[in-house]
Amino acid sequence: MRSSDPTEKLPARLWRLLLIVLIPLINGGWLSGPQSTFETEGPVAKEQLDVFYVTLWVTMVIFVLVGAVLAYATFKFKARSSEDEHAEPPEQSHGNPIVELSLIGASIFALVIIAVPTLKAIWYTYDVPEELQDIAYEVNATGYQWWFKFEYPTELVEGPMGEAPLVTANELVIPAGRPVRVNLRTVDVIHSFWVPKLAGKVDMIPNRGNHLWMQADEPGYFWGQCAEYCGESHAVMRFRVIALAEEEFNTWLENQKAEARTLEVAADAQIANATGDYPTFRVNQKGWTEEFDADPLGNWRAIQEIPALGEEDAALIAAGRRYFSENRCAGCHVVRGHDGMGMIGPDLTKIGSRTTIAAGLLENTPENLYRWITEPENVKPGNFMAHSRKVVPKGMVVMPGYRIYDAEKDEETVDIEITPEEGHALVAYLHSLK
Amino acid sequence: MDQSLTKNEFIGHEEETTQEAKRSWLFTRPDHKTGLVSWLTTVDHKRIGFLYGVSSLFFFLVGGVEALMIRLQLAVPNNNFISAQTYNEMFTMHATTMIFLAVMPLSAAFFNYIMPLQIGARDVAFPRLNGFAFWVFMAGAIILNLGFFVKSGLPDVGWFGYAPLTAQAYSSEFAGDMSTDMWIMGLQILGVSSVVGSLNFIVTIINMRAPGMTMMRLPVFTWMTLFTAFLIILAFPAITIALVEVMMDRNFGTYFFEVSGGGLPILWQHLFWVFGHPEVYILILPAMGIISEILPTFSRKPLFGYPIVVFSGAVIGLLGFGVWSHHMFTTGMGTVATAAFTLATMAIAVPTGVKIFNWIGTLWQGHLMMRTPMMFALGFVWMFMMGGFSGIMHSAAPADAQQQDSYFVVAHFHYVLIGGSIFALLAGIHYWFPLMFGRKVSEYWGKLSFWVIFIGFNVTFFPMHFLGLNGMPRRTFTYDGNMGWNTPNMIATIGAFVLGIGIALYFVVMIYTYYKGEKVKKDPWDGRTLEWSLPNPPPAHNFDVTPHVHARDAYWYEKHHKEEIAAENAKQAAEDEAHGGVHMPSNSWFPIITACGMLFGALFFCNHIMMGAIVGLIITFFGAWMWALEGPGGYHLHPTRKNDGDPAAES
16 A cells, blocks of 8 residues: 555545455455555556545445345345235336436436546646656657567667667566656557556557656566467566666666676686586476565666676676677577667667566576577577567568478478577576676 | 339239249249258348358357467466467457457348338338348458468458558568458458448338337347448448559559558548447447347337437447547657547547446336346446446556557457457347247356356456556567566466357356257347337248337237237238238348358459459459349238138248
């Protein structure tokens, strides 16, 4: 539940108190979780929750009243015996206009109670309030099947094709305590941007410029998910939002804008361990741990830390960088400063500093990353790293995935295969990109 | 009808039969009374209603199995019971099947069977067209479900098939995948069936009411049939246009929704929901009609506030066309449009609430007979009320921004569609079962099935409210165990199986009743409307004598004014006989032939074999042309002329 606000009106606080006590009693805490719409962390979600409470209480009152009359009528007028059943029929009355009209009036009154705060909230939640527009921060979010690209239009960096906005993927970092306007775009089908604790969803629709605004009151780590069915892997198209205090946000931005991190490799360096020891995973196996969830923001901060000198195997990383190029990863991905111009897949320049991979699905551990790059199909069915598209959308540039599809024979042939050695080196390389 | 038709001199003359005899075999209309041919060629509204009923119940079970697959997959997090692709096919087909192949045709079964009886008609206005509507429905149903048997698999674009997911590029398992084509063709063909059937019902209700059956004396179920029929003929053109456009995009390279050519996917949503929202009322209005018949019968008093119930049905139908964008609150419509659709949506709650008030008013001071249909009807009122309340929560757009496309919506529409439509239809089956088959459900087993269904339904869907508010999006084949969704999902799955057992029990009870149920005499519930004046099962010609209607609850009036009615009937019988008896239509092969042409053509079209599609079209036109040429046919019955040796006479 939200922190209490002293300016709140008393009845509203009482209601909320009642709910805090009652709802867990009824449902055992079913309204608590990383995507709970009840544990709001910003003004937009809070406004939406307030409207929900109004609708909830008005309908609850009506339900209790109407339900009581219905239950009473059912028990009172029920035929209980054979005598009742064979009694003369009751008076054949046809209705009572006064009762009916007053009930219609009462319904309209109840709806007006809902309508007023609803209208107010429609305008409030639509866009950043005028008085806050000066301090609003703007980002672009673009949906892809099945991941999110995030762009910072005010932060320009030197990319493979000249100066362009800073790009990251699947983890949107925003300043806390400031309204954030998110411009919503998509490159393929309709997706929907939803971070329940910060704001209700708005769809990303082709050929349509949508937006939403949200604000995280405090620094925090939030779960989000695509909320419009977008094809085979819709269920695993997720993302995270990390809100940081101004200073920490700026530090993060500076690091992100820098080119990819490169380690010095001694000429005679040997790879200490050429193959890692990776477990096998079943299809759709979970990719989260309780340790991470216990302190997600703390864990996010931990993963930003650059390892001390000598902790990483520079030779292995260099090999991974070579494999990255050899396996044509750079066709779809870009590691700014190293390799690649690809715009089809997520930008990997700082992949090592993200807490999740595969669109917020798996924690960014070596095991999970190895699993994802060696067996992408088992993580995210139908994804376009594992397969090339069967039918190429008009106007879209498409690179083949690991497997190339032959429409004539309706067959897939393996084009890219990541060997265990390559996978191990790629994991080390990608994790060095912080 | 009967006056106009029986007085028609052309049909009434004796020599007509001799003219018929001269026709070639091609134009001789079959008149089999039993056997397979009699069913394939039937034009009897009761038989067609029965066909609708049986096939929709079959598809109801298919959709139910699909639902159980979905629930099994979601029982535990990160489950692998079915793949993502199969899951997506299951939820697409579950919705499509339940809406278009179960609830709509089951409603149509009642329209067909009950409505003509309620207005004292001998059949619908266009009996052959009625048969055609059914066979076209079967054609559409077959095409939609072919995916079970072919490589393409089932459609997987969701029941509202949002563009551009339906474009070739995004809906293809492999090049040449036709699952989406089958979805498009199947729905178009089902649309033909619905529109044809609805026009038939409208003409029937407007023109064929018995003498004295004024509009304001129509039984409420007939009123709701009329409104539903109007909703169908006004709403289906929108989806037909949308489907034709997406078909053109897929097959002929047009750019209605094709993004690269500047097409607008948002247009699909407007076209779809301008159909889709009235469709919701197409599903619920017949249910409301059934409830408005059952509650008065088992309360033994007239419906409370009949004019307001009828009028609110009309208002729901009208407003239903002005609220479609509340399905699109998250598409960034802007403030004014959102506000307008919010207010319109709230407004529609008023006529809906009115109906609930009037149903309670009907119970008030009644003698409530707690029979199985009444149990389902009361269950309907409770569950529909809850679904209505979550509907009001959706109408508040800012709150809906969190609820849209979450399990809260799933909970909402299952409360109105199962707790609403399905409960009412299940009530209707037991209510009219004695009329259709002369047997009555055992109260013990009927009520037991009700309680299992009622409990299973609530255990399944009530937790989904919490799932949605706790951030679980719909249409997801998997979820993680750290989201707080595990317990409600497990409970929902258990509930789904309880519900499944309840439905299975209901079917067993229904089939048992058909073969072994208690035999009943006519009018077992002390009914109020004209259908109960008939023997069970009703004879082919329905009414021996065209009834005269004097009051709203026509049969109730008859039962309390026996002498007046007897005198009137004797006079009418003599008049009918003077016109040559009851004219009955002959059967016809052409409705099913025409429908088969559509099936044939659509199958080839889905396979992109245009020559085959053209051949199918030719068969369709041939069928319709021959249909026009086969002549009136028909024969006469003399139900009131007894013991005169006429072989055709029935008494």
